[in-house]
Amino acid sequence: MNKLSIQNLKMHFSGVHALDDVSFKVNKGEIFSLIGPNGSGKSTLFNCINGFCEPQKGDIKFNDIDLINSKPHEIVKHGISRTFQNLQNVPYMTLLDNVLLGAHHRLTVRDTFNRWISQKEREREEALALEIMDFLGIANFENKYLTGQPYGIQKLVEIARALICKPKLILMDEPAAGMNDQETLEIAKIISEIRDVLGITVLVVEHDMNLVMSISDRICVLDSGKILAMGIPEEVKNHPEVIKVFLGDEAHA
Ligand SMILES: Nc1ncnc2c1ncn2[C@@H]1O[C@H](COP(=O)(O)OP(=O)(O)OP(=O)(O)O)[C@@H](O)[C@H]1O
Ligand SMILES: [Mg+2]
Structure with missing residues (x-):
């Protein structure tokens, strides 16, 4: 259950084969990493899973629910949420309100008559937002404006x-990009705790090989939209093509 299944996925942009016959499965409770050089199709795969892109061919299923014909807001309701490589925060809103944006799909449209209920809803979502911010160590900043806050x-x-979307599966697109070594260690801990404490399956795209090797149950390597290798970290680390094309000396660091 809670299995993500990608089958023969093809996504072309005119002449660019961003994804070319990609198939793999992510099991419930896994930390599954997607790696590959710039332009190898990692973010496009996320865009296909969460409904931003409509692939020309293939299937994407989550617990037997067909995601191909689902819209992004429906896919969140099916239990999949994501982060973005280029942050999608709103600078002139508080941290708390930025987090609450993720709860939008749960809120119903209210008229004046129902304002009291709406207030209750807001209180409930705020409590959850603060719980999550506490889990991530940013609860003390909730009323600060996002603009001017450190990148981390x-x-x-x-x-x-x-x-706050309450996902069963979270897609994280380069969570450690732009972070220093200490922050990257923190991110590694957070990703592990998202799985271990919150029980959420994690599909993560990352370039930081130390991070990927330390947290992943399995790794899939994309190259020009095709799967080059897949397996546990040891297998991928020692795969000759992966060493040659992607990891170089870092594989043995
Ligand atoms: N909306 C789009 N329109 C046209 N081409 C696109 C679009 N999105 C992605 N591409 C192309 O598809 C290919 C894969 O891009 P993608 O962003 O998925 O790569 P990536 O693996 O995430 O790279 P990076 O590590 O740099 O983030 C690239 O050649 C990119 O230019
Ligand atoms: Mg990308």
Whole structure:
């Protein structure tokens, strides 16, 4: 259950084969990493899973629900949320309100008559947002405006906004990009805790090989839209093509 299944996925942009016959499965409770050089199709795959892109061919299923014909807001309701490589925060809103944006799909449209209920809803969602921000270590900043906050905090707001969706599966697009070594260690811990403490399956795109090797149950390597290798970290680390094309000396660091 809670299995993501990608089958023979093809996504072309005119002449660019962003994804070319990609198939794999992510099991419930896994931390599954997607790696590959720039332009290999990682973010496009996320865009196909969460309904931003409509692939020309293939199937995407989550617990037997067909995601191909679903819209992004429906896919969130099916239990999949995501973070973005280029942060999608709103600078002139507080951290708390940025996080609450992720709860939007749960809120019903209210008229004046129902304002009291709406207030109750807001209180309930705020409590959840603060719980998540506390989990990520940013609860003390909730009333600060996002603009001017350190990049590391903005990245955590991005993660908090995905977590308030109450996902069963979270897609994280380069959560450690732009982070220093200490922040990257923190992100590794957070990703592990998202799985271990919150029980959420994680599909993560990352370029930081130390991070990927340390947290992943399995890794899929994309190259020019095709799967080059897939397996547990040891297998991928020692795969000759992966060493040659992607990891170089870092594989043995
Ligand atoms: N909306 C789009 N329109 C046209 N081409 C696109 C679009 N989105 C992605 N592409 C192309 O598809 C290919 C894969 O891009 P994608 O963003 O998925 O790569 P990536 O693996 O996420 O790279 P990076 O590591 O740099 O984030 C690239 O050649 C890119 O230019
Ligand atoms: Mg990308």
